[in-house]
Amino acid sequence: MHKPRMQPLASFDIASLQYLDERGQTTQTLPDFATPDALVAHYRQMTLTRMVDGRAVKMQRTGQLGTYPSSLGQEAIGVGVGAAMGGEDVYCPNYRETGALLERGVAIEEIYAIWGGDERGQNFRHAREDLPLSVPIATQILHGAGVAFALKYKNAHLNEPARVAVASGGDGATSRGDFYEAINLAGEWKLPLVVVINNNQWAISLPRSEQTACKTLAQKAIAAGIPGLQVDGNDVIAVRQAVAEAVGLARNGGGPSLIEAVSYRLCDHTTADDASRYQSKETLRDAWSREPLVRLRTYLDSAGLWGDNQEEELQRELTQTLEKGVRNYKETPKDAATAMFDHLYAALPEAFLEQYQQLQGGG
Amino acid sequence: MHKPRMQPLASFDIASLQYLDERGQTTQTLPDFATPDALVAHYRQMTLTRMVDGRAVKMQRTGQLGTYPSSLGQEAIGVGVGAAMGGEDVYCPNYRETGALLERGVAIEEIYAIWGGDERGQNFRHAREDLPLSVPIATQILHGAGVAFALKYKNAHLNEPARVAVASGGDGATSRGDFYEAINLAGEWKLPLVVVINNNQWAISLPRSEQTACKTLAQKAIAAGIPGLQVDGNDVIAVRQAVAEAVGLARNGGGPSLIEAVSYRLCDHTTADDASRYQSKETLRDAWSREPLVRLRTYLDSAGLWGDNQEEELQRELTQTLEKGVRNYKETPKDAATAMFDHLYAALPEAFLEQYQQLQGGG
Amino acid sequence: MAEITLVQAVTQALAHEMQADPRVIVYGEDVGINGGVFRATEGLQERFGGARVIDTPLAETMIAGIAVGMAAQGLRPVAEFQFMGFIYPALDHILSHASRFRNRTRGRLSCPIVYRAPYGGGIHAPEHHSESTEALFAHIPGLRLVVPSSPARAYGLLLAAIRDPDPVIFLEPKRIYRAVRQEVPDSGQALPLDRAFVLREGGDITLIAWGAALKETLEAAEQLAAEGIQAEVIDPATLKPLDIHTVIDSLEKTHCCVVVHEAARFCGLGAEVVAQVNEYAFDLLKAPVQRVTGYDTVMPYYQLEDKYLPGVTRIVTAVKEVRDYAKGRGL
Amino acid sequence: MAEITLVQAVTQALAHEMQADPRVIVYGEDVGINGGVFRATEGLQERFGGARVIDTPLAETMIAGIAVGMAAQGLRPVAEFQFMGFIYPALDHILSHASRFRNRTRGRLSCPIVYRAPYGGGIHAPEHHSESTEALFAHIPGLRLVVPSSPARAYGLLLAAIRDPDPVIFLEPKRIYRAVRQEVPDSGQALPLDRAFVLREGGDITLIAWGAALKETLEAAEQLAAEGIQAEVIDPATLKPLDIHTVIDSLEKTHCCVVVHEAARFCGLGAEVVAQVNEYAFDLLKAPVQRVTGYDTVMPYYQLEDKYLPGVTRIVTAVKEVRDYAKGRGL
Numbered sequence A, B: 001m002h003k004p005r006m007q008p009l010a011s012f013d014i015a016s017l018q019y020l021d022e023r024g025q026t027t028q029t030l031p032d033f034a035t036p037d038a039l040v041a042h043y044r045q046m047t048l049t050r051m052v053d054g055r056a057v058k059m060q061r062t063g064q065l066g067t068y069p070s071s072l073g074q075e076a077i078g079v080g081v082g083a084a085m086g087g088e089d090v091y092c093p094n095y096r097e098t099g100a101l102l103e104r105g106v107a108i109e110e111i112y113a114i115w116g117g118d119e120r121g122q123n124f125r126h127a128r129e130d131l132p133l134s135v136p137i138a139t140q141i142l143h144g145a146g147v148a149f150a151l152k153y154k155n156a157h158l159n160e161p162a163r164v165a166v167a168s169g170g171d172g173a174t175s176r177g178d179f180y181e182a183i184n185l186a187g188e189w190k191l192p193l194v195v196v197i198n199n200n201q202w203a204i205s206l207p208r209s210e211q212t213a214c215k216t217l218a219q220k221a222i223a224a225g226i227p228g229l230q231v232d233g234n235d236v237i238a239v240r241q242a243v244a245e246a247v248g249l250a251r252n253g254g255g256p257s258l259i260e261a262v263s264y265r266l267c268d269h270t271t272a273d274d275a276s277r278y279q280s281k282e283t284l285r286d287a288w289s290r291e292p293l294v295r296l297r298t299y300l301d302s303a304g305l306w307g308d309n310q311e312e313e314l315q316r317e318l319t320q321t322l323e324k325g326v327r328n329y330k331e332t333p334k335d336a337a338t339a340m341f342d343h344l345y346a347a348l349p350e351a352f353l354e355q356y357q358q359l360q361g362g363g
Numbered sequence C, D: 001m002a003e004i005t006l007v008q009a010v011t012q013a014l015a016h017e018m019q020a021d022p023r024v025i026v027y028g029e030d031v032g033i034n035g036g037v038f039r040a041t042e043g044l045q046e047r048f049g050g051a052r053v054i055d056t057p058l059a060e061t062m063i064a065g066i067a068v069g070m071a072a073q074g075l076r077p078v079a080e081f082q083f084m085g086f087i088y089p090a091l092d093h094i095l096s097h098a099s100r101f102r103n104r105t106r107g108r109l110s111c112p113i114v115y116r117a118p119y120g121g122g123i124h125a126p127e128h129h130s131e132s133t134e135a136l137f138a139h140i141p142g143l144r145l146v147v148p149s150s151p152a153r154a155y156g157l158l159l160a161a162i163r164d165p166d167p168v169i170f171l172e173p174k175r176i177y178r179a180v181r182q183e184v185p186d187s188g189q190a191l192p193l194d195r196a197f198v199l200r201e202g203g204d205i206t207l208i209a210w211g212a213a214l215k216e217t218l219e220a221a222e223q224l225a226a227e228g229i230q231a232e233v234i235d236p237a238t239l240k241p242l243d244i245h246t247v248i249d250s251l252e253k254t255h256c257c258v259v260v261h262e263a264a265r266f267c268g269l270g271a272e273v274v275a276q277v278n279e280y281a282f283d284l285l286k287a288p289v290q291r292v293t294g295y296d297t298v299m300p301y302y303q304l305e306d307k308y309l310p311g312v313t314r315i316v317t318a319v320k321e322v323r324d325y326a327k328g329r330g331l
């Protein structure tokens, strides 16, 4: 049979990055940012993330909070992303981002308010320019491309500083057209956009292997002509390093990147889910052996940077922080019914005044 | 500065295929199908395609046809695709597919009817299972994935033969989410789907280089974990070979492929367009030097398979074929106004009867 | 016979048709081993296998688009959208293709598809999980639009939807997925897709509602009955094509009408009901039809959702206003 | 001063705002060197540069989605969809995000976006190029929906739309893009986005129409005038929020009403007009409001499109029916 002869046109390589292995041992020299203070700070934020998530699940169970998506096991991603961004950069979050939100200065009570059914949580007191949490999967990646366009435009034409947009999504997000349209545009327009995929192996009950035939999610970058990299998402140092490098590239006009952070969802999809329906106990147990918190703690211990005393002190401090957030959340009085019209338009058109008044009168 | 060390994960190569170069000389041994008869038949169909297109443009200019998208310069793609498919396979066309439609048995008057504002053209007398021409870009690639699912399902579970779906799109189509969602699904589900991209270098006024930062469109396959190949779209042998191989792979359970056929739109986007607004004369002149018809004719000539006599005979025959199609088109009486309701539902719901009757009564 | 909920009736109908017709394919996000986030497809994958009950990658445009190809090849796809709030990326394929394939090809190819989605608010869900935008689909020519409001109607209407030779949008009021249990024999008996159901008879006022809003509407009818006002409650169930005859028949008795829906008012389906009543029964009306609806604002996060949804009080008040008006006209 | 067409008035408004406000960015498919397929952006790229007048890759979801991010960062994106028939993939971002960002963030971020699209039928275009599905957008809370019907109104309303702090869907009736020429001073004067325009005064019947359908509506008014029937013709122009007051004021005189639109009837915007007239002016009506609309079927390929579009005869007939009915009621 005829064997056609092909001309090679292009080659692409995908690689992965890790600093701390599963046993908390370094696999290469750590990056410059990885000072003892920085690593302890990351450990602190990851611990806080886990506590904020844990309390949220408890509150949901007792009817004090609505459906909540915990980030258990994925704390290194959020914290690494948050740490790699500049305060002036703009974050375009997915909904499962407790760690990154805390790093960005979003208040615990704001996170709880969002999942407690109150839009006011999205009115971040700090992080004023970050986008609100977004539930429709992958849509925020397109918003991120729009933000990145604006930042680039304002930098080039309105004398504003060089800033970067960082958008996040899950492994499921990489199947949606929005994701591809965003990275393709970002590549073509060289937008300062970093897309970070939290590959936690599941989209509700769908395992990563059924989401795409790709060997890696990072290789989807090739379809946009942009750099793609996989990192160990349970290694906060690797996440921060990869994102920081991509942010730097973007800030310097080098265009967008795609980063796949490989982790595992150690919890149910949300409090409305029961993962035992579709996930084997063994897989879950196995995944626990790679989780990010213990790994970092082991490293800190072995490097003499941490011990039981510090841990106790940290727990005390974070418990106070958490309790304050919980209190603020619970003590916030319910919004007025008319609030649902107050921010619909900058000024309510006359045509809807009657409805507004009806609501004012008790519906 | 810290230089991270990466672990290689995966590598990908993209290659291209050609048999006849710009001067009509073979660049490698021809495939088995490329018998003298087959090549002459392809030449015939490409010539007919160009005539059908040319007459359509003329009819549009004189008000006998609506907006028409000519495939001038891209005849090798349509004919190559059509020739590579089995009659039992299902074609899911883009709108710029005269060559493939003719190969599939769609009548000239049907093609003209479609662009002449008459849905009856889409009721292909032959090619009963092929999808209608589709205007919304890239949507037909998702339909193709659905067809491919059905063919695979019916083969596996309802004792039907192994069949393949072939969907086509333009370079512009590769920027739309539909395209990516379709190839990602097809890869994951190993669907018998072949996606052929007619990269004619333009999406209306947008050059290929502004559509995506990718070096090739073929490499977008990597984002779906499926094979991707570029072929010389001005070389009907290369197109047929590549598509036939992909169709064979799909038929044998090997899953989908993406084929980028590189060609050039030698005409305006449609009769409503004026390409001189955005395209330089030099580029166009240069592109004419690579066009597919002359290339094949040169080869046939040099191989002693063709000459002026045959050409004259062919022109005579095809002119008759064309004129018959034109006549059939022009002589088709206008449809009844009520036709707009006749096929809305299998049976018109009572609720719309009043409107139907109003229309019957003259509106 | 065991009593089942509305969501179980959906499962029962799906299972019945899958058993009867090998061309029926159920697919969507998490419909397989997980049985759907509301368990509407619970047990189906185990029973019918992974080739017919299929988890898809996360892509709604795809979910809608492949149905067109599947249906064109003679299958009977039943696609689930996890929530109505995620159906919008699918609109293009529904509007531009599924609803038009038969017409476009002059009957050569058709799209017997069911697009299912849980819909409506009131379950304290996050944003985008409480949508009721049925009016968008109602406007699209070539579609059927169905909203069941009881286990029995869910069963019979879903059977009809799957068997229908054309595309059907099937919206399941999730607030009442488990609100009521009913004996629903697995008879394979479909219900018609062009008939309204009179859920309660009465001669004083006609109330029209569908889906979960029927809960409050029927409650309001009870309350009104206690005050001596007999409401006739009509569930169109099939919102397109709309059976206006049943409404007009009722107006012959009542001369008064209130239409209730969760969706925002402006250009909601209530407007169409009012327009048709106006066109076909103008002389019967003793008072303007009132609409009791969601407000023309975004469905709020759950702390305020009860303020948004039309409640019993708003319905009762509207009925009394209409009746007072009509009395002024000599009702 | 030169007289300009509606599409030139669009260009003039875009140029005016781009000149006045460096945050205004115009983008879409083929809007750059090609000036848009209808030439609405002709010359803008040359004048304002490729950084502000930008051709995008072919992706409508993207076109809609990036506007949200751009606007959240303080830009004023004006996005063109090439035809309304290709806007549906954008619906998710318009409905789920652009229209909700202000509300979702309690005013922290907002979306001052204009989504432009040529709309309507009657130009003998291929399928999908003749859509008028404004009702879909009218139903979405948080949007404004504008349809100009003359060069002057196109100019003034588009200025207003770009300056508006919230998202506006701006639909341009392409059938009349070049139908009329008018002097339109480049004054920078915006028109209000909540006021209807009375295009013709008359005391016998109120005709409501927008966009290209005003052409036939005004012609019908002429014909009726010749027969002694004086029609008042109202162009709401801003379809959401709808200025019903101007309609009601007119009904105080006329007591009769016909609403005309190209779009399919069922759940079209005409239904909302009827519903509001019913609610606010029931006692004024001497006859049911009639709707003269496109049929509830797919806009046919162009050989039959004239049969689909509401023509002068249908409008005149409807007016006479309404008047006859009203006479029976003692008008």
Ligand SMILES: Cc1ncc(C[n+]2csc(CCOP(=O)(O)OP(=O)(O)O)c2C)c(N)n1
Binding pocket: A096, A135, A136, A137, A169, A170, A171, A172, A173, A174, A198, A200, A202, A203, A204, A265, A269, C029, C058, C060, C082, C086
């Ligand atoms: C467009 C859309 N479709 C469906 C859903 C329902 N849904 C919520 S989360 C989820 C899975 C998301 O998986 P992934 O992207 O991997 O993120 P993860 O939840 O794992 O962080 C689905 C299907 C949604 N929110 N948005």
Ligand SMILES: Cc1ncc(C[n+]2csc(CCOP(=O)(O)OP(=O)(O)O)c2C)c(N)n1
Binding pocket: B096, B135, B136, B137, B169, B170, B171, B172, B173, B174, B198, B200, B202, B203, B204, B265, B269, D029, D058, D060, D082, D086
């Ligand atoms: C979804 C969609 N958007 C916009 C258009 C308008 N349009 C028609 S053809 C075209 C360019 C298509 O380019 P390409 O995919 O390269 O195909 P080609 O015309 O070159 O064959 C555009 C933008 C459309 N038909 N569909």
Ligand SMILES: [Mg+2]
Binding pocket: A170, A171, A172, A198, A199, A200, A201, A202, A203, A204
């Ligand atoms: Mg995931």
Ligand SMILES: [Mg+2]
Binding pocket: B170, B171, B172, B198, B199, B200, B201, B202, B203, B204
């Ligand atoms: Mg092209």
